[in-house]
Amino acid sequence: MNKLKSKEISAPTMNGHRPDLRIIDGAGEDAGAPAVKVSRLRKTYPGGVEAVKGIDFEVAPGEVFGLLGPNGAGKSTTIGMLTTTVQPTSGSAQLAGYDVATQPLLARSVSSVVFQDAVVDRALSGWANLDLHARLWGVPAERANRRIAELVEAVGLSELIGRPVSSYSGGQRRRLEIARALVSSPRVLFLDEPTVGLDPRIRHELLDVIVGLRNREHMTILVTTHYLDEAQRLCDRVAIIHEGQIVALDSPQALLAGLGREILEFRVEGSTDAALSALRQRGVARGDSFAIGARVTVPLHEHATTEALAVIESERLRVSEIATRVPTLDDVYLELTGARLDEAA
Ligand code: ADP
Secondary structure (H helix, E strand, C coil): CCCCCEEECCCCCECCECCCCEEECCCCCCCCCCCEEEEEEEEECCCCCEEEEEEEEEECCCCEEEEECCCCCCHHHHHHHHCCCCCCCEEEEEECCEECCCCHHHHHHCEEEECCCCCCCCCCEHHHHHHHHHHHCCCCHHHHHHHHHHHHHHCCCCCCCCCEHHHCCHHHHHHHHHHHHHCCCCCEEEEECCCCCCCHHHHHHHHHHHHHHHHHHCCEEEEEECCHHHHHHHCCEEEEEECCEEEEEECHHHHHHCCECCEEEEEECCCHHHHHHHHHHCCCCCCCCEEECCEEEEECECCCHHHHHHHHHHCCCCEEEEEEECCCHHHHHHHHHCCCCCCCC
């Protein structure tokens, strides 16, 4: 049992509703508990869609953990269950030891979420939004002011924070959303597709902000994404999720290392099976080489490209569009599921 010292606070009302929020002072929390622990978690929506089919994972305090998968894989449903907005069908999930189903208020008190949809009030200034959120969370005024000033600087909004949010660009608003989620100093931050809908330059800027926050706040972050570069750049470990199941879970480096340093790709005129078996018999391809349509993908592991090319030539394989490249998480996904991340969905 967690012993928790908490006190009820008098939070301001919002739309006439008084949120039942508490300040948690941390004493008595289970310090040894994983930041996130998910066991056999499952969600079947009414109507029968099995969105999440029994997943297990743990996230250590301070870790950045990614759920990577295409649209429809079950990422948002998982975040919904962890943030207590979606009721699990079975299994369990805990945040810092608090069960999301049986202790939802406590689970929420140690976490924050940035959803894809905006929640900030566009008519108010950035500062007023953050201040309102701090008051809802019962953060004492002086601490709130210090915290807000720190966060505004960390997310690079100092110049704009007095302006109405309606004047912010998409990327600036997203940064404000992140600052808002951090006002309560959560132990676990959920980011649901944080850069979706932003143009590439703004995406990269936002990723820099997240990496910077990660380094200074030492909090646990669980991020969902269908962008490979995002997962590779941000995450200590990544769970690759496909049709509601985790099909691989490791550090991006370990997932990639399984494929070796280089990948050879080419198109075959004729039978791809014959080409693959020739390359395998000659020892330059392993069981993890595969063909989709006319395109053959061969992780080279310890072999040099020249060895593979020599085999292609001596076996008289009719190939075109030969190229080598470094492996990406897309190759890991492709090998595991037979689909590309940006094509699946
Ligand atoms: P992702 O976040 O990876 O795109 P989701 O968790 O949103 O995936 O969706 C997983 C599956 O659950 C999809 O097939 C989706 O259509 C379905 N789904 C999501 N929300 C609901 C809902 N409220 N009711 C019924 N089906 C849903």
